[in-house]
Amino acid sequence: MAGSKQRLYRISFMNQGQRYELYAREVSHGAMLGFVEIGKPVFGEKTSVLVDTSEEKLKQEFADVERFYVPVHAIVRIDEVKKAGPVRVVEGGGSGSNVTPLPFYTFGGDSRK
Structure with missing residues (x-):
């Protein structure tokens, strides 16, 4: 994609209560x-002396990851x-965690029979 602008996505997801x-750069x-499928994770460049421990933790967790599911x-x-902000992990979903999970259905019907 020479000459074209690369897209950037912010993805929020729940993982083990966080x-x-x-x-x-890629979502499909x-x-x-x-x-x-999430590909080419992006982490912010360090422009100050302060180190964000949650961002460092995520950088280590996704260090060699090119794509994840x-x-x-x-x-x-x-x-x-348009631009990346800080990456973060929020315990318990954080503020605005009034997200109700959708019911989970399995293919094949009711297993209680």
């Missing part, structure tokens, strides 16, 4: 049913943005 907010429905029911929001 809300992750990351930036990436992926090849695995029920998962969102998040269950579609764990996605809170995906936005296309």
Whole structure:
């Protein structure tokens, strides 16, 4: 894509009771049913002496990751943005965590029979 502007996405998703907010260059429905494929994670450049420990933790967690898959029911929001902000992990979903998860259905009907 020479000469064209690369897209940037902010992805918020739930993982083990925490809300992750990351930036990436690629987002798609992926090849695995029920998962969102996220590629080329982006982390902010350091412009000050202060070190954000949550961003450093996420950088280490995603250090060698080129793409990862998040269950579609764990996605809170995906936005296309102009520039990356801080990446973060918020315990318990943080403020605005009034997100009600959608019911989870399995293919094949009711298993209680």
